[in-house]
Amino acid sequence: MPCGFATGSYLQIETWEDAEDDYLASLVSHHMLLNSEEEENQIWCPICKQGELMENQRNIHCNMCEMQLNKGDEVNLKILQERLAEANAEHLERGCRLKPKFSVQSQYNLKALYITCDACNTFEVVV
Numbered sequence: 001m002p003c004g005f006a007t008g009s010y011l012q013i014e015t016w017e018d019a020e021d022d023y024l025a026s027l028v029s030h031h032m033l034l035n036s037e038e039e040e041n042q043i044w045c046p047i048c049k050q051g052e053l054m055e056n057q058r059n060i061h062c063n064m065c066e067m068q069l070n071k072g073d074e075v076n077l078k079i080l081q082e083r084l085a086e087a088n089a090e091h092l093e094r095g096c097r098l099k100p101k102f103s104v105q106s107q108y109n110l111k112a113l114y115i116t117c118d119a120c121n122t123f124e125v126v127v
């Protein structure tokens with residue numbers, strides 16, 4: 001029966017649109033959640049990915065692992081957060097789909113946070 005068939009497919013389309021609305025709504029609320037986290041200035045440790053980065057007068061450190069960076073005029077938690085986001089974005093722009101690794105290395109008595117990826121030969125100072 002052609003008439004019944006048409007009604008059936010119309011219903012199907014309506015359901016699909018409802019599902020998409022739910023999906024978009026969940027994306028929006030997730031985005032808002034991300035923004036509120038940013039305001040709290042909470043930075044997860046890029047090295048162990050479990051701890052939270054803290055700062056005091058002299059250094060930035062992780063509350064879960066050995067990660068530690070000296071603070072200075074050019075290095076504080078806010079700058080570190082921005083540079084981490086930039087370094088991640090730069091790595092993505094290379095078209096590499098692997099997750100880069102972060103590590104703290106000392107050179108000339110200066111500790112620095114590096115981003116490294118074996119797959120695309122990334123080796124750069126983050127801060």
Ligand SMILES: [Zn+2]
Nearest residue numbers: 045048062065
């Ligand atoms: Zn850590």
Ligand SMILES: [Zn+2]
Nearest residue numbers: 096117119120
């Ligand atoms: Zn890579």
